[in-house]
Amino acid sequence: MNYWLFKTEPDECSIDDFANSPGTAIVWEGVRNYQARNFLRDQVKLGDLVFIYHSSCNAIGIAGVARVVQSSYPDPSQFNASSPYFDAKSTGSKAPWVAVDLQFVEKFPQLLSLDKLKQSTKLEQLPLVKKGNRLSVMPVSSAEWQHIITMSQDRGRDDETGKTT
Template structure:
């Protein structure tokens, strides 16, 4: 089993939006970074753990625990000219962008970015590395366990 941190802007898809969706599952649309896409395509498996992270908001942080609920498949927003994620270079017969479905299992308190940064056990968490801008990052099992402990305590 692998673990991931997946960032979403709450005004786009919040943890509450995901919980309100059928089966608490949302398609993770709009990823337009090749490395993040490759994580979904090559490394994510159904059942992998996900830390649902709100970004670009007043208090960024981990707000839910989720799981990968599908294998990767083409992101339909790349073909929609009305979508902000439209990619005119992507073709139906050769899609450039993929997504996975994410199922929220529970909403948590907001484990904020300052709390993550202050935790000595999380200093090498990928999302905290200088210059990291990826919307999807791998999480080591030891970081996953530490974060779950912090959310419970």
């Protein structure tokens, strides 16, 4: 099993959209970057776990966890002329973009902010925290995954002093 982090603008698809429809498969479509596409197409597998990251919004950070319930298949939005993700160059035989299906697992008790993630020396290798990074589908190591899960459960505790606030 592999671990991932997917970025999303919460205005479009947020952790609450997952939390509000537990047990429902949500189509993760609209990935239009080749490096992200390659991960999605070749390495994201049924049963993998995914951090849902909220970007370009007021509260930036990891909001929760979802599970892959369907591995990659042609992204329907590339054929849909009314979709913002429409790609006129995509045809049935030449369709470069793929989607996967995700299902709700967990919403963190509180959002784990990008600022907190950047403070952790254990996450320095995560592409997310590197300057200028734009990758919207990225692998997370099992050690990073476990550390982030631990951080998400470490509520109200100050990183510097260890005192509860």
